[in-house]
Amino acid sequence: NAGVMQNPRHLVRRRGQEARLRCSPMKGHSHVYWYRQLPEEGLKFMVYLQKENIIDESGMPKERFSAEFPKEGPSILRIQQVVRGDSAAYFCASSAMAGSRGVEGTEAFFGQGTRLTVV
Amino acid sequence: AQSVSQHNHHVILSEAASLELGCNYSYGGTVNLFWYVQYPGQHLQLLLKYFSGDPLVKGIKGFEAEFIKSKFSFNLRKPSVQWSDTAEYFCAVKPSGSARQLTFGSGTQLTVLP
Numbered sequence: 001n002a003g004v005m006q007n008p009r010h011l012v013r014r015r016g017q018e019a020r021l022r023c024s025p026m027k028g029h030s031h032v033y034w035y036r037q038l039p040e041e042g043l044k045f046m047v048y049l050q051k052e053n054i055i056d057e058s059g060m061p062k063e064r065f066s067a068e069f070p071k072e073g074p075s076i077l078r079i080q081q082v083v084r085g086d087s088a089a090y091f092c093a094s095s096a097m098a099g100s101r102g103v104e105g106t107e108a109f110f111g112q113g114t115r116l117t118v119v
Numbered sequence: 120a121q122s123v124s125q126h127n128h129h130v131i132l133s134e135a136a137s138l139e140l141g142c143n144y145s146y147g148g149t150v151n152l153f154w155y156v157q158y159p160g161q162h163l164q165l166l167l168k169y170f171s172g173d174p175l176v177k178g179i180k181g182f183e184a185e186f187i188k189s190k191f192s193f194n195l196r197k198p199s200v201q202w203s204d205t206a207e208y209f210c211a212v213k214p215s216g217s218a219r220q221l222t223f224g225s226g227t228q229l230t231v232l233p
Contacts, residue, residue, distance in 0.1 A: 042225040112162040
């Protein structure tokens with residue numbers, strides 16, 4: 001059972017370009033979470049999605065950032081017109097549907113992250 | 120909403136010293152608690168977790184943590200650290216039984232001197 005897969009591992013974009021980060025959750029997981037880790041800082045929650053639904057996007061910047069988790073395929077975090085301040089590590093986590101495996105079914109498993117560098 | 124405080128931003132120890140990293144949370148209900156470790160340039164790895172039952176939780180690599188409900192704390196301990204424990208440690212919390220997102224502390228950088 002493969003873990004949470006994120007790609008690419010490293011992404012370099014010029015200012016003004018678009019960045020697309022992909023996350024394939026663990027098999028059987030229907031909840032996806034995106035976090036951002038800025039240099040010298042902890043992980044900050046960005047968005048929580050279920051299939052075809054955004055549950056909580058309270059941590060997403062109001063502009064340029066969007067996320068989706070379609071019925072088929074990976075979850076995508078999209079950053080338009082990137083700026084230097086977007087340079088960070090972006091981590092995805094997934095969990096199973098709450099209740100399907102008891103309390104412990106809600107444990108989140110993390111991917112290896114995508115390190116975005118904006119030059 | 121829940122929040123997590125890690126009071127020590129940077130801890131420096133010599134090998135074989137004992138370690139205790141503080142973690143306090145605030146939330147009005149029952150919680151699940153986690154400690155993650157991040158080695159330089161690496162992703163997050165789960166050290167240990169508390170869902171219910173025995174408040175003393177043992178994790179990987181000789182780490183343990185104790186959930187003290189009355190103090191809203193979940194401190195991480197290791198009796199004897201090694202140079203390879205040099206990493207950043209994050210405490211995290213979420214409402215129990217919920218699929219809601221984790222809330223992380225700001226992290227503690229541990230440096231172990233050989």
